[in-house]
Amino acid sequence: MNDSVxxxxxxYAHFDAELRLESGRRLGPLTIxxxxxxxxxxxxxxxxxxxxxxxxxxxxxxRHHEDDRKPGWWDNMIGPGKVLDTDRYFxxxxxxxxxxxxxxxxxxxxxTTDRPYRLNFPVIMVRDMVRAQKLLIDRLGIxxxxxxxxxxxxxxxxxxxxxxxxxxxxxxxxxxxxxRTSPMAISLNALARQAIFNDPLYKKGxxxxxxxxxxxxxxxRAVGHISFLSDAxxxxxxxxxxxxxxxxxxxxxxxxxxxxxxYNGSSFxxxxxxxxxxxxxxxxxxxxxxxxxxSLEEALATLTCPSLWFSxxxxxxxxxxxxxxxxxxxxxQKKPVSYHLIESDYGHDSFLVEPEKFIPFLREFLDQL
Amino acid sequence: MNDSVxxxxxxYAHFDAELRLESGRRLGPLTIxxxxxxxxxxxxxxxxxxxxxxxxxxxxxxRHHEDDRKPGWWDNMIGPGKVLDTDRYFxxxxxxxxxxxxxxxxxxxxxTTDRPYRLNFPVIMVRDMVRAQKLLIDRLGIxxxxxxxxxxxxxxxxxxxxxxxxxxxxxxxxxxxxxRTSPMAISLNALARQAIFNDPLYKKGxxxxxxxxxxxxxxxRAVGHISFLSDAxxxxxxxxxxxxxxxxxxxxxxxxxxxxxxYNGSSFxxxxxxxxxxxxxxxxxxxxxxxxxxSLEEALATLTCPSLWFSxxxxxxxxxxxxxxxxxxxxxQKKPVSYHLIESDYGHDSFLVEPEKFIPFLREFLDQL
Numbered sequence: 001m002n003d004s005v006x007x008x009x010x011x012y013a014h015f016d017a018e019l020r021l022e023s024g025r026r027l028g029p030l031t032i033x034x035x036x037x038x039x040x041x042x043x044x045x046x047x048x049x050x051x052x053x054x055x056x057x058x059x060x061x062x063r064h065h066e067d068d069r070k071p072g073w074w075d076n077m078i079g080p081g082k083v084l085d086t087d088r089y090f091x092x093x094x095x096x097x098x099x100x101x102x103x104x105x106x107x108x109x110x111x112t113t114d115r116p117y118r119l120n121f122p123v124i125m126v127r128d129m130v131r132a133q134k135l136l137i138d139r140l141g142i143x144x145x146x147x148x149x150x151x152x153x154x155x156x157x158x159x160x161x162x163x164x165x166x167x168x169x170x171x172x173x174x175x176x177x178x179x180r181t182s183p184m185a186i187s188l189n190a191l192a193r194q195a196i197f198n199d200p201l202y203k204k205g206x207x208x209x210x211x212x213x214x215x216x217x218x219x220x221r222a223v224g225h226i227s228f229l230s231d232a233x234x235x236x237x238x239x240x241x242x243x244x245x246x247x248x249x250x251x252x253x254x255x256x257x258x259x260x261x262x263y264n265g266s267s268f269x270x271x272x273x274x275x276x277x278x279x280x281x282x283x284x285x286x287x288x289x290x291x292x293x294x295s296l297e298e299a300l301a302t303l304t305c306p307s308l309w310f311s312x313x314x315x316x317x318x319x320x321x322x323x324x325x326x327x328x329x330x331x332x333q334k335k336p337v338s339y340h341l342i343e344s345d346y347g348h349d350s351f352l353v354e355p356e357k358f359i360p361f362l363r364e365f366l367d368q369l
Numbered sequence: 370m371n372d373s374v375x376x377x378x379x380x381y382a383h384f385d386a387e388l389r390l391e392s393g394r395r396l397g398p399l400t401i402x403x404x405x406x407x408x409x410x411x412x413x414x415x416x417x418x419x420x421x422x423x424x425x426x427x428x429x430x431x432r433h434h435e436d437d438r439k440p441g442w443w444d445n446m447i448g449p450g451k452v453l454d455t456d457r458y459f460x461x462x463x464x465x466x467x468x469x470x471x472x473x474x475x476x477x478x479x480x481t482t483d484r485p486y487r488l489n490f491p492v493i494m495v496r497d498m499v500r501a502q503k504l505l506i507d508r509l510g511i512x513x514x515x516x517x518x519x520x521x522x523x524x525x526x527x528x529x530x531x532x533x534x535x536x537x538x539x540x541x542x543x544x545x546x547x548x549r550t551s552p553m554a555i556s557l558n559a560l561a562r563q564a565i566f567n568d569p570l571y572k573k574g575x576x577x578x579x580x581x582x583x584x585x586x587x588x589x590r591a592v593g594h595i596s597f598l599s600d601a602x603x604x605x606x607x608x609x610x611x612x613x614x615x616x617x618x619x620x621x622x623x624x625x626x627x628x629x630x631x632y633n634g635s636s637f638x639x640x641x642x643x644x645x646x647x648x649x650x651x652x653x654x655x656x657x658x659x660x661x662x663x664s665l666e667e668a669l670a671t672l673t674c675p676s677l678w679f680s681x682x683x684x685x686x687x688x689x690x691x692x693x694x695x696x697x698x699x700x701x702q703k704k705p706v707s708y709h710l711i712e713s714d715y716g717h718d719s720f721l722v723e724p725e726k727f728i729p730f731l732r733e734f735l736d737q738l
Contacts, residue, residue: 023618123618187598187626190630195564198567198585215567230553231551240657251574257556258562262559
């Protein structure tokens with residue numbers, strides 16, 4: 001396709017630095033996996049950082065090889081002529097620390113022991129992820145990002161960038177985000193955690209990669225999956241249909257929605273690490289933009305750049321009300337803020353499923369920068 | 370207290386009958402656990418049947434002995450002078466079949482094998498529960514119930530009574546109910562199921578009562594628990610507070626809401642049977658008032674008595690929209706139907722937590738019968 005960035009390669013940046021984390025612990029040396037699309041212009045003013053969600057990775061656009069079945073996770077957003085136009089912008093996508101997709105995380109080798117960190121990996125916050133990203137942006141020679149754009153956990157990163165690196169961003173675009181996770185979101189993550197902890201194969205995090213706590217992890221993923229969907233999207237996709245393979249009065253018989261959750265949970269086990277999943281869940285739970293500030297008001301007072309916010313009507317994980325809590329405070333403080341509540345039936349996943357609904361607003365915003 | 374029904378005793382009615390179930394299987398002999406409050410009048414016209422939810426039981430009001438710590442589950446509704454006024458009405462509360470609270474269920478002895486049914490218990494539907502209740506009502510000599518009142522799964526029973534026994538009810542009051550469970554509700558039950566199935570102690574249902582699949586079952590209960598609450602009620606009760614016993618950067622540290630879910634899940638294991646829980650979850654999932662009818666319209670066409678419906682604004686398990694789907698069809702068919710959307714922050718549990726918000730409407734409805 002002529003609107004694709006084509007074949008791309010994940011790069012790995014190594015840093016000998018030790019990162020001082022919010023917990024007080026230190027983490028280093030660091031590796032950050034990233035991909036770049038488009039060309040950095042002469043004055044390095046056209047760089048946009050894209051931040052991924054919970055189980056995302058650096059591979060946001062294009063394909064890794066000719067036969068690659070699936071493009072990057074935001075391929076409908078990034079490419080020649082697309083809203084994150086690689087003919088105009090230099091788009092960077094980096095994998096967060098704590099993940100298992102190339103950046104330093106629980107599966108990485110702990111230099112102190114020469115064995116995988118596993119649960120010796122420190123608990124991190126979204127702020128720590130952003131601090132690590134800053135090393136990468138510095139390395140790439142970018143003094144000021146044109147924008148930081150992200151959905152879900154990516155929205156949290158975008159907001160943290162705006163607040164903690166005001167000199168280094170011209171704008172931030174938090175999509176399907178919030179100022180802090182809700183008790184409901186924490187509870188759902190608690191279910192996911194417990195599902196993994198309950199699995200005898202979890203072994204307090206010391207499972208071998210070839211023997212992961214597959215049943216518990218698949219269930220944990222199913223919990224997450226449900227929270228990304230909505231009742232409306234489930235109705236559209238499955239309604240109340242019973243699996244054709246099962247009898248309705250079979251005790252172990254399943255509805256189609258159930259079979260789908262099972263299938264997705266199981267396939268997920270092969271492509272993600274359970275400890276990473278748990279560390280990132282923890283970062284989500286701990287996320288509060290007011291952390292180390294006296295209040296939300298005080299935290300947001302430090303945001304000076306324009307911000308563009310999107311929330312989705314059927315998102316019950318990070319609800320419109322949660323984004324609005326932040327947006328309204330920014331408006332009260334007379335900050336340059338735009339907000340759009342997008343009507344969509346696809347729940348939290350809307351930012352991945354129906355980008356066409358917010359792309360026009362994003363395009364206009366970027367054009368005006 | 371002078372508005373209590375006082376000390377009550379659970380009775381057990383035995384029936385030699387075999388119930389023909391919706392699945393085509395037969396179940397019998399049957400025991401039904403029940404409690405009665407107030408006096409049946411001379412012409413047997415003052416009987417109200419109260420139907421419990423998923424993990425409820427026959428003990429709806431009063432206390433079992435002087436030192437009983439907790440009264441029955443709807444004690445704020447049933448008693449002298451209360452809305453279900455035992456000075457005027459004869460109130461019956463019966464435990465559903467499939468439960469483990471005295472009525473025939475998976476923990477009962479299978480007469481064919483002289484051992485507990487466990488997974489040899491047939492899959493039942495809400496309609497089967499109602500068919501069993503009918504035996505009890507006949508036994509008590511009541512030709513026509515003044516009303517059938519219930520919340521959640523109790524609402525489903527109330528509606529089924531109205532549709533399948535039109536000659537035997539003067540009215541029905543479904544509270545926090547629906548015409549059919551949604552894919553979202555089914556998905557949540559799927560998580561609960563899988564949590565139990567994942568527990569090695571479950572042993573395909575053949576666990577010994579003294580060694581239940583405690584970890585999986587506690588997690589299953591936590592799933593249910595979350596679905597009964599709302600983000601608003603969690604905010605009110607826990608906000609984002611971290612447990613004082615844990616460090617925030619402790620990998621296994623917990624938020625208060627998480628600790629609460631854990632505690633409730635674990636204590637639940639001691640008072641309910643996992644197989645019963647699963648059979649009743651299945652009945653909830655299979656619930657569709659249009660079952661064996663051609664459509665919802667056709668099913669509701671058979672409802673002739675007045676019905677009074679309540680839904681709760683923050684209920685995301687059986688949403689107001691689901692109750693309204695039924696109510697609007699009844700209105701279209703010019704049936705005698707009243708509906709109140711109650712503003713409450715307590716989610717699906719509102720019908721237990723804030724009955725004072727709908728009691729006036731229920732009182733007026735009963736007075737006019």
